[in-house]
Amino acid sequence: DAKTTQPNSMESNEEEPVHLPCNHSTISGTDYIHWYRQLPSQGPEYVIHGLTSNVNNRMASLAIAEDRKSSTLILHRATLRDAAVYYCIPTKHGNTPLVFGKGTRLSVIA
Amino acid sequence: EAGVAQSPRYKIIEKRQSVAFWCNPISGHATLYWYQQILGQGPKLLIQFQNNGVVDDSQLPKDRFSAERLKGVDSTLKIQPAKLEDSAVYLCASSTWAGTRWMEQYFGPGTRLTVT
Numbered sequence: 658d659a660k661t662t663q664p665n666s667m668e669s670n671e672e673e674p675v676h677l678p679c680n681h682s683t684i685s686g687t688d689y690i691h692w693y694r695q696l697p698s699q700g701p702e703y704v705i706h707g708l709t710s711n712v713n714n715r716m717a718s719l720a721i722a723e724d725r726k727s728s729t730l731i732l733h734r735a736t737l738r739d740a741a742v743y744y745c746i747p748t749k750h751g752n753t754p755l756v757f758g759k760g761t762r763l764s765v766i767a
Numbered sequence: 768e769a770g771v772a773q774s775p776r777y778k779i780i781e782k783r784q785s786v787a788f789w790c791n792p793i794s795g796h797a798t799l800y801w802y803q804q805i806l807g808q809g810p811k812l813l814i815q816f817q818n819n820g821v822v823d824d825s826q827l828p829k830d831r832f833s834a835e836r837l838k839g840v841d842s843t844l845k846i847q848p849a850k851l852e853d854s855a856v857y858l859c860a861s862s863t864w865a866g867t868r869w870m871e872q873y874f875g876p877g878t879r880l881t882v883t
Contacts, residue, residue, distance in 0.1 A: 700874030
């Protein structure tokens with residue numbers, strides 16, 4: 658499994674953009690980059706995933722470096738509801754378990 | 768669409784007692800996972816089922832933990848006897864093939880176990 662490095666914590670003001678970085682320098686060529694988040698007292702929830710190209714969905718955008726050794730999850734306008742632990746998880750895109758690190762705890766200030 | 772259901776939400780037991788957790792995945796999801804999340808850490812896989820067969824139980828402490836998924840739908844995770852270090856949140860997740868790709872995993876709210 659690829660090793661990931663994420664900041665322990667980050668802080669953002671409400672309605673400001675947030676860029677959450679992840680370093681995954683040992684990622685294999687077939688690993689997708691998945692992001693999940695875990696709100697307080699809830700199970701993790703899927704946010705977004707990508708392989709090489711940048712990806713957008715209704716929740717966030719994912720920017721993947723050209724060498725795929727790092728990626729950035731972008732929340733365009735943080736809300737209080739986005740306060741959570743965000744996990745970056747390189748994994749085979751298939752029926753495989755997720756290997757979670759410690760993630761980044763995002764705090765959003767009103 | 769109903770989500771992954773788990774019960775109970777909270778359980779407090781004394782060490783050496785036994786406990787069981789129940790999970791009902793999203794309807795039609797063939798793959799079911801049980802994860803253990805110790806406070807301050809990310810979830811860690813305990814066991815993966817595909818229908819009613821075990822795919823991966825390499826990280827399940829088999830001397831005290833057991834899991835089953837009869838009929839390929841609901842699943843039960845049991846701990847007997849419990850130790851203090853088993854205090855954690857036990858998360859169930861499910862997934863399925865969506866025709867062209869595997870879907871993301873959907874997680875339940877978890878069962879918080881406290882062993883005293």
